[in-house]
Amino acid sequence: MRRRSAFLAVSAVAATAAITVPSIATSPSHGDTAITSVVVNDGRTVVLGADRRETFRVSVTATDDSGIRSVSPVGVWGPKYGILKVSPMRCVRQSATTSTCTGTVSVDTGRKQVWNDEAGTWFVDAQANANDGDDARSGAAGGFSLKRASRLGVYGLPARAPAGSRATAQGWLSRVWWDSGDYHGSPDDHLQLLFRPDGGDTWTPVADEVTNPLGQVSAGVRLTESGWYRWVFAGSKWTGPARSKAVHVAVR
Known part of the structure; x- marks a missing residue:
């Protein structure tokens, strides 16, 4: 079996399409915590060329009546066992109940960290943790397209x-x-x-x-x-x- 990478990232190019998930059902969850939005690569399709190292952002917005403490763990997965590792998320409070947390992912196609058959639709796996101990988890909190240049x-x-x-x-x-x-x-x-x-x-x-x-x-x-x-x-x-x-x- 060939080696699968734990890292992957993106090259945004001129003609790209946005995939933003405005409302997401999370399961399982405890309490009233909810993941409300996921944006990958600033809403642009991911297009990767050859022999390049690229980086893109993953942003997760979550809400709870007590406020959001963190969004973690976060990962990205795709076809044929493709996996991306997201950096620690930095959270910015939007209101008393809502925060947006952002991390980055990097990939070097020259080091064969992604394979041809991994192109297609990818998903974000995320857990939002509230200040009162509630949490919400989704294995497919948001989706995006990863394409070959x-x-x-x-x-x-x-x-x-x-x-x-x-x-x-x-x-x-x-x-x-x-x-x-x-x-x-x-x-x-x-x-x-x-x-x-x-x-x-x-x-x-x-x-x-x-x-x-x-x-x-x-x-x-x-x-x-x-x-x-x-x-x-x-x-x-x-x-x-x-x-x-x-x-x-x-x-x-």
Whole structure:
């Protein structure tokens, strides 16, 4: 059995999504203590690249009529026995009854502290402890997405072309292999080819394609006006989003 890490963390990238849990049922609990909110990575999706050390925050808000003494223990777990260790939580009192406690998690993908099959949905395991001895515990107090970083390239379009001619826009989508620290083609993913005319500010889809087993796509386009083309990948449950650079075609 391969070694599983006790540490994991996150790289937040430009195009990410928030997962915030505004209200959580906790079980088991004693008294009126409740965990009311969990925010991971400041509400952004976790996307990890290769050979990097990253850190993210875990914040837990809890309430009790006597006030919150601490939030501990706290851990993070995911698919295939993935585990994250959260640092000691520092609590800030929001009111007489409510506190928000925050800790950090770090991971170094270059040291193989996370594996390919651990991408997906992760959960926070937390216990809130009140001043009067009450407590609330949840093994899935909040959730977030941990994804593999991706890259997307565009090829094949001419710099100049006559009006009405046709060209083929090619693309290649790859995603990181945490197991090996490099990138490989990502198959069966949906990509869009977008076009923006010169002087315009709106990108319009002109083709939808699915990557082949090597992560490649191609789409034929008729060139009627000058402008910019790029491929875009919205991301999936396991893979972060990506977009290629924009390439210009001058139509004469």
